[in-house]
Amino acid sequence: MKKFFTAAALATAITAAGTTGFAAANPFEDVAADHWAYDAVAQLAADGVIEGYGDGTYRGDQEITRYEMAQMVARAMAKSGVSAADKAMIDKLAAEFADELNALGVRVANLEKKVDNVKWTGELRYDYKRARKDGDANHKNKNFIRLRLDPTMTVNNHWIAGARIEIATDMDSAKNAGGENTSTSHVEAQRAYAQGTYGNTQITLGKFAHWTSIDGGMVYDDNLAGGRVVFGKDVKVSLLASRIDHVNRNGFLTTNGGGTASWQAIEIYSDNGKKFSWGASYNNLKNKDLFTNELRKDSLHIWEVGLGYRFDKNWKLSGAYAGSNADAVNRDRNRAWNVQIDYKGANKKKAGSFGIYAAYRHIGVGAVVVPTYDCININQKGVELGFTYTLAQNIQWKGAYFWGKNMGANDSSQKANTIWTRLACFF
Known part of the structure; x- marks a missing residue:
């Protein structure tokens, strides 16, 4: 009625x-x-x-x-x-x-x-990191708090525009912090991009987030400026042409003097949500001055492969390997690999949900650009254990412990360990 x-x-x-x-x-x-x-x-x-x-x-x-x-x-x-x-x-x-x-x-x-038309999401996070290595008395614990604001604007039925604004503070000095490796002023627009979707094809232009899909971000997980096209359904192909500058990030560019490089990449990977996943990629980075001095070549070539298998809804095993033409004298430093087993996974919307993992990582500086890992550093290898726990809806606690060895030119085989934790609030 x-x-x-x-x-x-x-x-x-x-x-x-x-x-x-x-x-x-x-x-x-x-x-x-x-x-x-x-x-x-x-x-x-x-x-x-x-x-x-x-x-x-x-x-x-x-x-x-x-x-x-x-x-x-x-x-x-x-x-x-x-x-x-x-x-x-x-x-x-x-x-x-x-x-x-x-x-x-x-x-x-x-x-x-x-x-x-305009949607705002974001994150407020606090990070603590305690890294130690044998014989090093000049260590320092790191405390950072970051506020990230991510507006997304609807342009039409196919296109959106997006951005990221980040404010970071060093909790020890109470000064704005530009990144983990610097204490310079840091209030910046990290992203500004447009993204179009046409069926199974996605086009992204501007400064945007990018991560290597086949390895969960082992080679790269950060922002870059340029263009990317991803197409395909069950099997996807990603084509990338960009420029990167990582003065304040871990990776080859920072470790060997910093600077801007051009980057072209092709990545092929499965994206069907089934038990078995795979992928492969080729990356070409060019910086004439930096790479000529360090490699006696004008470019850095990184190739990688990745595999994954999900046993059931709780257990997953994954692995990836990357190699390059960098630092041929020390083979440990021009290779990177990661083997990881995950149990369950935390849902930030569901209080009490959790995930744990165990991994062996080998992160040579010449085979990664900006790796995704928060606990292990570049030029380190060893075991890492970690967890994620949802304390309440949209509030998560993460933590990890790494122990292993360094692979640097001056501290090869030096024992190292790191404790890292994060408290994050999402909105």
């Missing part, structure tokens, strides 16, 4: 919203006072979110249909600056009036696009 609401009753509810006698007013006909929608509308009215016909009136001499109520909900959906609690109420009302909202068609779609 089609339900009707009286505008007079709704007006009474809104008038009573600011009084202690509000509970006596029921804004709905034929809806019990203990129905969830009663409290939702009452609170939205008290917060000034429900706006009637849009001109500040409720036309008390007219009846309001579910369709007209859906229009009010649609206007509420289009409002900006609504609190998280009110937004949750609006979402529930939208579900209640889903049929009527769908009947409104393009008008509601336009309102939703208007309010959702």
Whole structure:
């Protein structure tokens, strides 16, 4: 049976919203006072979110249909600056009036696009790292807090634009920090990009995040400037042409003097979600001055392969190997590999969920650009154990312990160990 609401009753509810006698007013006909929608509308009215016909009136001499109520909900959906609690109420009302909202068609779609055109997500994280190696008395613990803001803007049905703004602070000095290896001022726009999707093809242009998919980011996991095209369904092909500059990051460019390099890469990998996964890639980096001095060549070539097998929903084994033409005198430093077994996995939306892993890593500086690992450093090899635990919805705790050896030119085979932990809040 089609339900009707009286505008007079709704007006009474809104008038009573600011009084202690509000509970006596029921804004709905034929809806019990203990129905969830009663409290939702009452609170939205008290917060000034429900706006009637849009001109500040409720036309008390007219009846309001579910369709007209859906229009009010649609206007509420289009409002900006609504609190998280009110937004949750609006979402529930939208579900209640889903049929009527769908009947409104393009008008509601336009309102939703208007309010959702820019979406903000982000992360606030605290990192602590304690690294030690035998015979080194000049060690220092590192404490950083970072705020990352990630806006995403809808351009049209195919294209979005995105960015990342990061503010980092060294907790020891209370100064802004430019990265793990520096204490320079750091408030920066790390990303600014456009991304288009056409069927199984994705195009990304600008400064954007990139990671080598076949190894979970062993060779690279950071931002770069350029263009990337990824196409395919079960088997994907990624083509990359970019420039990178990593003065304050771990990797070959920093370790051997820093600077900007051009980077071209092709990567082929499976992406079908099945038990068995695989991939291979070739990367060509050019920096005439740096690579000529270090390699007596004008470019660095890195090739890699990766395999993975998921035994069931809890257990997964993966591995990757990378080699290059770098530092031929010390073969340990021109190779990198990682073998890792994972048990379960933490879901940041689900409190109490967790994941643990054990890995053997060998990270030679010449075979990686900017590796994803937070605990082990470049030119180190050894065992790493780690975990992720969701303390509460959108709050995660991570930790890892590494013990092994260094592979640097001046500290080869020197024992090393690192403790690393992170507390992250997502929004």
